[in-house]
Amino acid sequence: MIMSRAAIRYAKAILDIAQSSGKAESVNNDMKSIVNAIGDSPELKEFLASPVIKMDVKKSATSEIFSNVQNETNSLFQLLFENKRFEILESIAKEYKRLFDESNGIEVAKVTTAIAITPELESKVLAKIAEFSNKKITIENTIDPSIIGGFILRVGDQQYNASVANKLGELKREFSN
Numbered sequence: 001m002i003m004s005r006a007a008i009r010y011a012k013a014i015l016d017i018a019q020s021s022g023k024a025e026s027v028n029n030d031m032k033s034i035v036n037a038i039g040d041s042p043e044l045k046e047f048l049a050s051p052v053i054k055m056d057v058k059k060s061a062t063s064e065i066f067s068n069v070q071n072e073t074n075s076l077f078q079l080l081f082e083n084k085r086f087e088i089l090e091s092i093a094k095e096y097k098r099l100f101d102e103s104n105g106i107e108v109a110k111v112t113t114a115i116a117i118t119p120e121l122e123s124k125v126l127a128k129i130a131e132f133s134n135k136k137i138t139i140e141n142t143i144d145p146s147i148i149g150g151f152i153l154r155v156g157d158q159q160y161n162a163s164v165a166n167k168l169g170e171l172k173r174e175f176s177n
Helices: 005-020 024-040 042-049 055-065 071-083 086-103 119-130 164-176
Strands: 106-113 136-143 150-155 158-163
Touching: 005 024, 005 071, 005 086, 024 042, 024 071, 024 086, 042 055, 042 086, 055 071, 055 086, 071 086, 086 106, 106 119, 119 136, 119 150, 150 164, 158 164
Parallel strands: 106 136
Antiparallel strands: 106 150, 150 158
16 A cells, blocks of 8 residues: 555644644554554445545544544544545554654564464564564564465565465475476
């Protein structure tokens, strides 16, 4: 998903406001719930992106769906209403989370596993990350049965592939040479 410049500007502005009011972490929790809600509901994503649905309907729906959010998040909804930009809400929320983590020295490690990550595998992954990053790490787990076993770790622009599928691919290449 390509981040629009507008989404980046909104996210930076909301983070500045939230930091100055001391609510950056609470607003980050709002943004997580927005990303999860839109990610879990194709209908909500379509609703927000639809040019047919009136802006005031989108505003009242988002205010109702996310009724327990911070004032800063509500002011974002108001701004999106005024500027007719509800379709970028998910992008703004994702960018806010990224900026929040960055400003707090937190890096997100994307770990792909064949099954849900176990505490044992999580500690192995964190040990691997410690080899090349001294930041605080949060793990985001994606499940992909096609890797068969092991894990694929991506931190920033670095990737470490310890999947069974990758090892089998390497063996196959060796035998074909």
